[in-house]
Amino acid sequence: MLCAGALLPTSLIAGELTQYEAKYDILRKGSNHGTAVRSLKKLDNESYELTYHSDIEWMIFSDSRKETSKFTFKDGKVSPDHYSMVRKGTGPDKNYKIDFDKKNEVVTSSTSEYPLKCEWTDDFQDAISYQVQVREGLKKGETNFSFPLVDKKGNRRDYNFEVVGTEVISLPIGNVEAIKVKRLYDTDKRQALAWFAPEMDYMLVRMWKGEKGTEQFEVQMNSFTVTAPTATVDHTKNLQAN
Structure with missing residues (x-):
């Protein structure tokens, strides 16, 4: 088993989120078809940016x-303030922004001249911020999660998840004990699973998505670096060594 808990603090400063950069392989049927990078950095006071x-x-x-x-x-x-997405490739390109105006309790989109017609809630998450909230919930021992998201057209989409167990998984960084989380859909045709490693500050280390029982893609962490204002520490070699 890894001794990651001794290497990766739950946060660099109490009450703050760990700043990091994680890199992933994107697989389909065991073959590598791409890469991904996820990073979290503190902007100021209580503000953060996840990419x-x-x-x-x-x-x-x-x-x-x-x-x-x-x-x-x-x-x-x-609590999200701003979300943006830029996509290029096969099919239509996408480029839009969504802003959460907490003072006026409205959501605006770059694709609409007027505020979106959606009922405001303080529980709103955007398309990736909810993943940070899942991590925080797992740290508290929570096993069920529900988040209301709003898309660029103002449609509310409820994301529901449940913890289905704990297992040791094999990744490029080594064997990791992880909490397995399942997304709950209205239909059994779609499946999505995510694994979070407690010994790595509950980092997202693996994702799997399928449809009608057929794998669409899998994402596996291959490196992880904790960053700080005065230092950057690559834990990948330490993890592999253990």
């Missing part, structure tokens, strides 16, 4: 996208 950038090449299909979430983190709660 996820992926590049995929598969036969004649290509997909390059970057998602960015700027959010506030206070008292263990993630």
Whole structure:
């Protein structure tokens, strides 16, 4: 087993989120078809920026996208302020922004001249900020999660998850004990699983998505670096050594 707990603090400063950069392989049926990078950095006070950038090449299909979430983190709660997504590749390109105006309790989109017609809730998450909130919930021992998301057209989409167990998984960084989380869909045709490693500050280390029992893609962490204002520490070699 890894001794990651001794290597990776739950946070560099109490009450703050760990700043990091994680790199992933994107697989389909065991073959590597792309890479992804996820990073979290503190902007100021209680503000953070989460980014996820992926590049995929598969036969004649290509997909390059970057998602960015700027959010506030206070008292263990993630509250999004701004989300953007840029996508290029096979099929239509996408480029849009969503802003969460907490003062006026409205959501605006770069694709609409007026505020979106969605009922405001303080529990809103954006398309990637909810992943940070899942991590915080897992740290508290929570096993069920539900988040309301709003898309660029103002449609509310409820994301529901449940913890289904703990297992040791094999990754490029070594064997990792992880909590397995399942997304709950209205239909059994779609499946999505995610694994979070407690000994690595509950980092997302693996994802799997399928449809009608057939794998669409799998994402596996291949390196992990904790960053700080005065230092950057690559833990990948230490993890592999253990």
